Amino acid sequence: MNKNLILYAVILIFGLTAPFVFPAFKVQLSILCVLIVLATTWNIQGGEMGYNTFGNILFYGLGMYLCASVQVGMFFPLAEWTESGGEKTFVHTPAQFFQGMAVGLVVAAVIPTIVAGLIGYAILGLRGHYFAICTLGLGVAAGEISGGIEIIGAGQGFTTPPFPNVGGLEARGEFFYFLSFGALVLTFLAVRAIYSTRFKLILNAIRDNEDKAEAMGIETMKYKIIGWMVSAFFCGLAGGIMGGLVGYIDSTDVAFDGREMGVFMVLMAILGGKGTLWGPIIGATVFHIFKEGFWTFFLGWQYVALGVLIVVIVIYFPEGIMGWLREKYPERFGEVIDEADRKAQVELK
Amino acid sequence: MDFMVFQYPMITVQACLDGLLLGILFALIAYGMALQWGVMNIINIAQGDLVILGGYIAYFMYLYGIHPAWGVIVSPIIMYFIGVGIYKLVINKVVDRDLFISILATFGISILFMQLMNFAFGADVVLANSGYGTTMLFDNNVTLPNSKIFSAFVSIVFAICLVIYMKKSKLGRAIRATAQNARAAKILGVDTEKVYAATFGINAALCGVAGALISITFTIHPYMGLPYTIRSFMIVIVAGLGNLPGVAMSGMGLGVFEEFADYILGTEFRIGSVFLLLVLILVYRRFKLSRKREYLK
Numbered sequence: 229m230n231k232n233l234i235l236y237a238v239i240l241i242f243g244l245t246a247p248f249v250f251p252a253f254k255v256q257l258s259i260l261c262v263l264i265v266l267a268t269t270w271n272i273q274g275g276e277m278g279y280n281t282f283g284n285i286l287f288y289g290l291g292m293y294l295c296a297s298v299q300v301g302m303f304f305p306l307a308e309w310t311e312s313g314g315e316k317t318f319v320h321t322p323a324q325f326f327q328g329m330a331v332g333l334v335v336a337a338v339i340p341t342i343v344a345g346l347i348g349y350a351i352l353g354l355r356g357h358y359f360a361i362c363t364l365g366l367g368v369a370a371g372e373i374s375g376g377i378e379i380i381g382a383g384q385g386f387t388t389p390p391f392p393n394v395g396g397l398e399a400r401g402e403f404f405y406f407l408s409f410g411a412l413v414l415t416f417l418a419v420r421a422i423y424s425t426r427f428k429l430i431l432n433a434i435r436d437n438e439d440k441a442e443a444m445g446i447e448t449m450k451y452k453i454i455g456w457m458v459s460a461f462f463c464g465l466a467g468g469i470m471g472g473l474v475g476y477i478d479s480t481d482v483a484f485d486g487r488e489m490g491v492f493m494v495l496m497a498i499l500g501g502k503g504t505l506w507g508p509i510i511g512a513t514v515f516h517i518f519k520e521g522f523w524t525f526f527l528g529w530q531y532v533a534l535g536v537l538i539v540v541i542v543i544y545f546p547e548g549i550m551g552w553l554r555e556k557y558p559e560r561f562g563e564v565i566d567e568a569d570r571k572a573q574v575e576l577k
Numbered sequence: 578m579d580f581m582v583f584q585y586p587m588i589t590v591q592a593c594l595d596g597l598l599l600g601i602l603f604a605l606i607a608y609g610m611a612l613q614w615g616v617m618n619i620i621n622i623a624q625g626d627l628v629i630l631g632g633y634i635a636y637f638m639y640l641y642g643i644h645p646a647w648g649v650i651v652s653p654i655i656m657y658f659i660g661v662g663i664y665k666l667v668i669n670k671v672v673d674r675d676l677f678i679s680i681l682a683t684f685g686i687s688i689l690f691m692q693l694m695n696f697a698f699g700a701d702v703v704l705a706n707s708g709y710g711t712t713m714l715f716d717n718n719v720t721l722p723n724s725k726i727f728s729a730f731v732s733i734v735f736a737i738c739l740v741i742y743m744k745k746s747k748l749g750r751a752i753r754a755t756a757q758n759a760r761a762a763k764i765l766g767v768d769t770e771k772v773y774a775a776t777f778g779i780n781a782a783l784c785g786v787a788g789a790l791i792s793i794t795f796t797i798h799p800y801m802g803l804p805y806t807i808r809s810f811m812i813v814i815v816a817g818l819g820n821l822p823g824v825a826m827s828g829m830g831l832g833v834f835e836e837f838a839d840y841i842l843g844t845e846f847r848i849g850s851v852f853l854l855l856v857l858i859l860v861y862r863r864f865k866l867s868r869k870r871e872y873l874k
Contacts, residue, residue, distance in 0.1 A: 375845065
């Protein structure tokens, strides 16, 4: 326990001082925070509940569009804003910008949660790969459809309000860094709290044997929907922050980007280790470093490298880093090994 | 929303004919998917990318002055070996594992292929001009490119050949036996590893045929693969595994649906409507089955 406290304190201090110690990496660190949020929330479905979804990208993109639309729509006509594209016909005052961002983030978190609750009953009744393909279809459909809606920019994209001219040159990066770091801390605390309750055990029961869990008197559907709504809340929040950070929203390349972000969150969680609290965090960090390396050194070939990486991770490393550590040092994870039993099993093999 | 399609009967006829001819092509791709899903229990997300790759083979023959219709012969032969290669490298390691692993692994292959094709062939939309001309029907009100009729005819010929091959040949019998019970087939002396490789190769070859036909009749583009995967997945879950007439029927139904969605909603929502239809079909089946307290599996 004491060790954990020290660990948290070190991470917190690192997180709070990072933008001043490494000012050049502020944007990268903000993106890392968002990636960790996405991987952690994917893990609630894929790792703990056993429902492998490609559809959390739906909430992420929804949050992105909602946050930006609210931020603009509160003060200016939305249609004229998107029509004027990048040209700055309307300018937010600092107060308007921060008010809009605050309200926008709340909306971006709440609406996807409601959407998840509404479609959850229909979608979460599917099992296994049907669920995976259905959510994949959902994400791509959302991207294609939002790419045809005029008011949010259709094919030409949506420019989010530029950061107001306050607090000097570094203010924008610091603002978004602390916003995403705040989201990360919030997500971590919420997920950690969830994982220490009965709710996590129910999710694990659903993963291990859903029929049996139902037979034991657990209303599995209710808990599955709640689990999905928790994911949707944080995905929407992360999307809203990312929209402001990137500054430009495109339907299929930024918001509902099933080919990038939608696969990244699955991959990060698997790389780190499904079904653990720290796995997705480690996975996202490692993946982000790898990805930035690829994007810098293999420019143009990054998707090829990404495809190979997916295949290699999935085939040769499905247990992830945490799973590997667990195999290697079981004592650290509080597992007691019966040597005689282990020997007998090795002999059986 | 534009309902002009219902007010002029000729447009309706046009949409139906286009849809049916397109649907036969979809059915051919879906047949390949049903084959490898049934035999190996794998969902191949890279199916659409194999189709596009097959299309580029025909397109390249066209660029070098060979008539692209020969692609229908050449493309499946090349694609067969590519399919066997993919099986040996990746698929044979995921056959016995969780289905999600196969989905994710083939997703990786799909991204890889997409990008490699983008490098090799460029990001332009291309088509191979067959020069077959068009047929006019109903007082020149309905135009029907001959290439579409050719592609439907070739697809039907290939489907029939494959059905006969599966029924009569030794390999076909081995494939069907493995699909029924892989373990029993192994005991009775079937080399299941070879059967799996051949199945994936045949699937890739079918994709090659379909791709060559698509490059003649429609257009191809490196990033157009995923909709073909989703279409074939949809056709297979509607028809069920191993139900060839069902695959043909639902393929044509999907083709007609797409043409009407194109006319009514507009071209920009065409792909979106396909993906939404998939979600709706799955949700409908889920509610239908849940009445009997069952679920899709």
